[in-house]
Amino acid sequence: MAVCTVYTAQSLNSTCSISTPSKSHLRFHQKQVIFYTKRTNNKTRISTSNNIITCSAGGDEKTVVIGLAADSGCGKSTFMRRLTSVFGGAAEPPKGGNPDSNTLISDMTTVICLDDYHSLDRTGRKEKGVTALDPRANDFDLMYEQVKAIKEGVAVDKPIYNHVTGLLDPPELIKPPKILVIEGLHPMFDERVRELLDFSIYLDISNEVKFAWKIQRDMAERGHSLESIKASIEARKPDFDAYIDPQKQYADAVIEVLPTQLIPDDNEGKVLRVKLIMKEGVKNFNPVYLFDEGSTISWIPCGRKLTCSYPGIKFTYGPDTYFGNEVSVLEMDGQFDRLDELIYVESHLSNLSTKFYGEVTQQMLKHADFPGSNNGTGFFQTIVGLKIRDLYEQIVASRAGAPVTAAKA
Amino acid sequence: MASSIAGVNLTTPAILSKSSDFPKIHPFNFPTLNNPWKNKNRKMYVAPLSATPDNKLSDLVAESVKEAEQACADDPVSGECAAAWDVVEEASAAASHARDRKKESSDPLENYCKDNPETDECRTYDN
Numbered sequence: 084m085a086v087c088t089v090y091t092a093q094s095l096n097s098t099c100s101i102s103t104p105s106k107s108h109l110r111f112h113q114k115q116v117i118f119y120t121k122r123t124n125n126k127t128r129i130s131t132s133n134n135i136i137t138c139s140a141g142g143d144e145k146t147v148v149i150g151l152a153a154d155s156g157c158g159k160s161t162f163m164r165r166l167t168s169v170f171g172g173a174a175e176p177p178k179g180g181n182p183d184s185n186t187l188i189s190d191m192t193t194v195i196c197l198d199d200y201h202s203l204d205r206t207g208r209k210e211k212g213v214t215a216l217d218p219r220a221n222d223f224d225l226m227y228e229q230v231k232a233i234k235e236g237v238a239v240d241k242p243i244y245n246h247v248t249g250l251l252d253p254p255e256l257i258k259p260p261k262i263l264v265i266e267g268l269h270p271m272f273d274e275r276v277r278e279l280l281d282f283s284i285y286l287d288i289s290n291e292v293k294f295a296w297k298i299q300r301d302m303a304e305r306g307h308s309l310e311s312i313k314a315s316i317e318a319r320k321p322d323f324d325a326y327i328d329p330q331k332q333y334a335d336a337v338i339e340v341l342p343t344q345l346i347p348d349d350n351e352g353k354v355l356r357v358k359l360i361m362k363e364g365v366k367n368f369n370p371v372y373l374f375d376e377g378s379t380i381s382w383i384p385c386g387r388k389l390t391c392s393y394p395g396i397k398f399t400y401g402p403d404t405y406f407g408n409e410v411s412v413l414e415m416d417g418q419f420d421r422l423d424e425l426i427y428v429e430s431h432l433s434n435l436s437t438k439f440y441g442e443v444t445q446q447m448l449k450h451a452d453f454p455g456s457n458n459g460t461g462f463f464q465t466i467v468g469l470k471i472r473d474l475y476e477q478i479v480a481s482r483a484g485a486p487v488t489a490a491k492a
Numbered sequence: 493m494a495s496s497i498a499g500v501n502l503t504t505p506a507i508l509s510k511s512s513d514f515p516k517i518h519p520f521n522f523p524t525l526n527n528p529w530k531n532k533n534r535k536m537y538v539a540p541l542s543a544t545p546d547n548k549l550s551d552l553v554a555e556s557v558k559e560a561e562q563a564c565a566d567d568p569v570s571g572e573c574a575a576a577w578d579v580v581e582e583a584s585a586a587a588s589h590a591r592d593r594k595k596e597s598s599d600p601l602e603n604y605c606k607d608n609p610e611t612d613e614c615r616t617y618d619n
Contacts, residue, residue: 212571
């Protein structure tokens with residue numbers, strides 16, 4: 084059933100009744116009414132015949148908020164594309180808005196970039212000698228207020244940080260989506276913002292891999308050299324270590340990317356060892372496991388049944404502690420070179436929250452052109468995407484008062 | 493999109509104002525479609541097409557590297573040095589994103605069909 088929620092600027096979350104004599108009941112420019120649809124069980128009625136909207140916007144339909152933290156150039160955008168793809172529909176920048184907007188909107192999700200909460204623009208940071216990693220360059224009060232408002236179903240005018248000009252552009256309207264993803268350098272830095280997150284992810288890229296990735300990204304760029312790439316990483320490192328890295332202790336899931344151990348002394352950074360660190364006891368999140376939940380397992384799928392190309396694939400799974408928290412760690416070293424390797428591995432993992440057999444493989448194939456589609460980064464990003472879908476569905480189901488049914492693996 | 497036909501970006505200030513819940517580019521009357529600068533409506537202004545930031549960003553990257561090297565020559569552990577290299581990272585990331593976006597949008601039909609999959613020209617057939 085189509086259900087709507089209407090908020091007025093004056094009395095948000097209140098019961099309202101709007102009737103328009105004209106046919107265009109979607110246009111309330113002058114009244115500052117924000118209109119959007121949501122799948123909820125609230126009492127709402129749309130009657131298109133006489134253009135009367137009545138609604139009762141209750142307080143129990145809140146936006147689910149997900150936080151994704153990582154340094155610049157560490158694969159946040161790719162992860163976002165994988166995540167929004169799991170929910171179906173392409174994520175696009177807001178139509179007709181600022182062409183340099185950092186926001187991505189799809190049917191289910193809105194992804195906002197936390198760079199938009201920079202309190203100092205590029206010139207300001209240069210003058211004050213402060214990096215974007217520094218909390219002093221960011222407005223956490225505004226970040227908290229706006230994320231809180233969206234979570235409560237209130238649209239906000241969010242600033243736009245223009246990455247081309249380095250200036251703060253006029254704000255854009257962000258309407259409360261079903262799922263809000265806040266991605267950037269500091270989603271878990273401020274305690275108040277952290278409290279608003281229903282789930283949080285940290286992408287932890289080791290120094291060796293970060294260097295390799297940035298060479299790949301920047302070497303062709305005019306003005307850059309190995310020295311400049313190295314200098315940039317090193318100059319930013321003190322602030323990164325002080326303000327970004329510590330956030331990983333708060334994350335519900337950490338994707339750690341390291342050099343392979345399958346090739347001795349490998350420093351090419353092409354073959355990767357990727358760890359998925361999943362916190363235990365997180366509401367609506369059941370960690371993925373290999374063969375037997377809670378046991379320690381080392382698994383090389385390549386052998387008689389499955390032939391792999393060099394350097395092969397190796398999995399490890401087991402319980403561990405991470406910053407004093409109980410976690411389950413799933414590790415994949417090596418890469419997939421063929422489809423049957425991927426499907427073979429998927430079929431041996433449990434608690435994947437897939438809706439049908441081979442869904443992880445299908446998602447990976449759909450985006451075979453994305454970076455990391457043949458290794459643990461793409462594989463674990465896809466799995467985390469499915470876990471977030473499951474988490475969202477459990478939250479919605481529990482709100483509806485229906486029994487929570489965990490998706491089958 | 494209508495705004496890019498003349499190779500320029502037409503923006504109404506109302507798009508960026510707080511009250512625009514439904515930002516939409518205003519429809520143009522026929523005489524002004526190809527001569528937007530002749531429009532008497534003061535609300536409209538002409539800005540360079542912002543879909544070509546590639547060169548601008550490449551310049552920015554090259555410039556920022558030079559600036560960072562200078563800033564660090566004086567004092568390699570200063571905040572100014574770190575901030576200057578941070579600008580390099582920001583510009584490099586922006587340039588990389590712009591390259592990705594350009595790759596995606598190189599086929600106009602593909603872009604059109606993304607938004608209008610139901611139209612005749614976007615139909616795909618299995619044998």
